[in-house]
Amino acid sequence: MAGAGTAALLAATPATQGLRIALVEPRPATPPAADAPLDLRVSALSRASQQLLERTGAWTAVAARAAPYQRMEVWEERQDPAGPDALVFDAAELGEPDLGHIGENLTIQAALTERAEALGVVLLRADLATLEATRDAVRLGLGDGREFRAGLVVGADGAESAVRRQAGIDTRGRDYGQRALVAHLASERPHGDTARQRFLDTGPLALLPLADGRCSLVWSTLPELAQELTQCPEDEFSVRVTAASGGVLGRLVPTTARASFPLRLMHARRYAAERVALVGDAAHTVHPLAGQGINLALLDAAALVDVLGEALAAGDDPGELAVLRRYERWRKAEALPAIALLDGIQRLYLGGNPLQSRLRRGALGLAQSSGTFKRALMRRALGVAGEVPASVRRAPS
Template identity: 40%
Template sequence: MVGATLACALAPSNLHIALLGAHCPQPSWADDGYDIRVSAITRTSQALLQDLQIWPYIEAQRLSPYREMHVWDASGHGEVHFDSAELGEPDLGHIIENRVILKALHQRLALLDNVRLLCPVVTKKLDIGEDRTRLTLADETQIQGKLMVAADGGRSWVRQQAGMGVHGWDYDQSALVTWVKTERHHQEAAWQRFQPDGPLAFLPLTEGHSAIVWSTGHEHAKALLALDKAAFAEELATSFEDRLGKIEKIGPRAVFPLRYFETLHYVQPRLALVGDAAHMMHPLAGQGVNLGMADAASLAEVLLDAHHKHRDPGRYSVLRRYERWRRADNRAMLCSMDAFKLLFSSRSQAIRWLRNTGLNMTDRITPLKHALMQRALGG
């Protein structure tokens, strides 16, 4: 998604852009289910997608606003409720299936003459020279350019080939994802219960369905994956304190290990990293894709400025501006989410009292709650 967003942002120039993907976007799917991978798109990311003329393609498919958020601690009585109406805003953001976003991006890309889509491709070799990069594919096709941008995920092949190191670690948690239909409607609200083993989130989808992101210990995640549907539905409803009633329908389930890292460098001559190729964090706040889209918007601005000034877009001095721009914002979010993960995983009585008190105080202190909602909007 981040690479396609960058291609759309660069398209108004006369730059020649090649967008490569290991998989081609899914053009259609059955109407009786949802993608198990979803993104919480902030209003800032929505504005970017609107500027790039992508948002109408998303609206033509399906999306679900979340107007409220309910957050509570399973080990105490701490709870906070956020409501966009308190800010005079229509919503806090939207929950959108990843396949819907990808399809919309590629519908827009299909109209752009200077973007060439190559998928599916298998990469074989990367050569980074003084004045250009050369990528060799498995079929021996070679693609050359003045700049390569890696948007190929947390285990980025490009980053590894370039020898760009990372600082981080694997979490002691995996995320189980699926979608469900609940007895009671989600009220267009995002619901999150913090448990000692990790947060459990119900995110609103259309027609009363919810996307599930359940972060928990690796072995527990495997056990949940192995349960039959009836047993899983009972376990899920119980862990959620039956806030939305019985689980009436369950989609496919998958488990993904969770990681935290940031690359030591976002750029080197002829190469830039964006999105998960540059940083990954815990999904408890759903900010990963929004950071990636901000990376894409920032890099596009830097590259378009260099292009207008007839500067080489692959020069280190050009790319360093992007790195300086994004590293500070990304690091603040990465560290905040890691701190939240540690705070809500602690079984210490003192920490438990502190976080429950903090949730209740946040709910009562209106200026603080409004500031947090502004942050959730992407402001």
């Protein structure tokens, strides 16, 4: 998504519209049919991400298969979700129509790719084979034998980024020792346009509202438990996921296949090198417990577009390392605290230690009772706090 998002934003932004842009994508996403079932992989889109998608013209297609949510409820395994110590975010507290949307990853990717092409971006359906950067240009070789030169390569090719590897950029991180189990569920009681997250000793369980009335399950848990839950009979899974959710929506029944994927924290030591910039998962991967991966990626793309536009306006070469380092400083200053916070939360909420449990309950209760801090958290979740790109630098509507 970050690659198509960067290309579409560059093409849609007046300051960078004069650039010749190519999107290297071996398997571009295609829009699902209107009546196609929702894909398993979904993301929580912030207000900032919505504004960026609107800017590219992709939002209409995304919104058609997305669900707004007005509330978010977060509670610990030993808490009552309706109790005073549970954390509740409500859009009405900020005078907002919603806190965000739960959007389908496939639709977001397809809509951005479609808009990028419509805005004049050249789509190259091939793998990247080689990358050789110098001070003046980058020589690229594609898997189909084509070669070309570029003034800048944006690596937006995911956690296993070939661009990052060939640019010689190291990473650091750790395995979370968890897998995220995903499925769509029918619930006995309506989801009420509310996103819910329950922290269990083995990891967080999230129920995200979908546009068709179902919920998307994202259950981060131990690998052996994830395997059990993926392979057990549907009736058994229904009983176990209902119990794990605390019965907050009554009986939960799977309506799709179940799948799981490993979770890992990764952060690139540099976001920029000679003629190369990294965005999205190529620069950082985070735990899905707060659904911030796609929002960080789109803000990376928007910040890079801002920096490149400023360089062009000043008559500078947008691919020079000095220019790209401005992007790196900006996004590291925003991304590193978010990554550290999510990593800290993941560590705190994994394990049944009684002291940890008391700390967890106390943290949620403190956040709920502190109006100023709670509103700051909500604004951060909306993506409108901190140093944000020009395309989202306005008060939320």
